[in-house]
Amino acid sequence: ETGVTQSPTHLIKTRGQQVTLRCSSQSGHNTVSWYQQALGQGPQFIFQYYREEENGRGNFPPRFSGLQFPNYSSELNVNALELDDSALYLCASSTLSGGRLYEQYFGPGTRLTVT
Amino acid sequence: RKEVEQDPGPFNVPEGATVAFNCTYSNSASQSFFWYRQDCRKEPKLLMSVYSSGNEDGRFTAQLNRASQYISLLIRDSKLSDSATYLCVVNLQIAGGTSYGKLTFGQGTILTVHP
Numbered sequence: 001e002t003g004v005t006q007s008p009t010h011l012i013k014t015r016g017q018q019v020t021l022r023c024s025s026q027s028g029h030n031t032v033s034w035y036q037q038a039l040g041q042g043p044q045f046i047f048q049y050y051r052e053e054e055n056g057r058g059n060f061p062p063r064f065s066g067l068q069f070p071n072y073s074s075e076l077n078v079n080a081l082e083l084d085d086s087a088l089y090l091c092a093s094s095t096l097s098g099g100r101l102y103e104q105y106f107g108p109g110t111r112l113t114v115t
Numbered sequence: 116r117k118e119v120e121q122d123p124g125p126f127n128v129p130e131g132a133t134v135a136f137n138c139t140y141s142n143s144a145s146q147s148f149f150w151y152r153q154d155c156r157k158e159p160k161l162l163m164s165v166y167s168s169g170n171e172d173g174r175f176t177a178q179l180n181r182a183s184q185y186i187s188l189l190i191r192d193s194k195l196s197d198s199a200t201y202l203c204v205v206n207l208q209i210a211g212g213t214s215y216g217k218l219t220f221g222q223g224t225i226l227t228v229h230p
Contacts, residue, residue, distance in 0.1 A: 033216075033218070041222060041223075042202055042221055043159065043218075043220050044220075048217070056217060058217065090159070094216075099208075104216075104218060106158040106159050108157070108158050111156075
C-alpha cells in the first residue's frame with residue numbers, strides 16, 4: 001500500500017452541482033497532484049500543490065480548483081459539474097526537493113458519476 | 116501528435132511468454148520516465164523507473180533511448196498475475212518560480228496472460 005488515501009470512494013452528483021474530493025498524502029511527502037482518468041484513457045494531469053499553493057496546472061478550466069493544507073492533505077473542488085466530468089479522480093503524493101520531483105504514488109481514487 | 120504514445124494492444128499471451136511494450140514521447144525536454152501498472156478499476160501503481168543505462172527488476176527490464184525518445188518494457192516468463200494495463204509515463208519538469216513535475220501518461224496497453 002502507498003499510504004495515500006482518498007475519500008469518498010464513489011460519488012454520484014447531478015449536472016450543475018459542486019463536489020469536493022479529499023486526499024491524504026503519504027507521510028513525508030510534501031506535494032500532491034490530481035489527475036482525471038476517463039474510461040479507457042490514461043490519467044490526465046489537473047494540477048499540483050506544493051507548500052499550500054498551486055504550482056502547476058494542466059489543461060483544465062478554472063471550475064477545477066484545489067487546496068493543500070499544512071499537513072499536506074489536499075482537496076479537489078469541481079464547480080458546475082458537467083456530464084463529461086464523470087471519471088476516476090486520482091491524487092498522487094510525492095516529494096519535491098532541490099527542484100526535482102520524485103516518484104509519485106497514487107491513492108485508490110474517487111469514482112465520480114455525473115447524471 | 117500525442118505526447119506519449121504506446122502500442123495499442125491488447126496483448127494476449129500464454130504463461131511463460133516474453134512480451135515487450137514500446138512507447139515514444141514527443142517532448143525531448145522530458146526528464147524522467149516510468150512504467151506504471153494499473154489493474155481493472157484500481158489506481159496506477161509504480162512498476163519501475165526507467166534509466167538511460169537500462170534497469171532490471173526480476174522478470175522486468177526497462178530501457179530508455181533519449182536520442183530516439185523511445186521507452187520499452189520487457190516482461191519475461193509471464194505470469195497470470197501480470198495481466199493488467201501497462202502505462203508508459205513521462206515526467207516533464209517545468210522550471211518556474213517553483214518547479215513542478217507533470218506526469219504525462221500514455222493510453223495504456225492491456226496485457227492478458229492466459230494459462
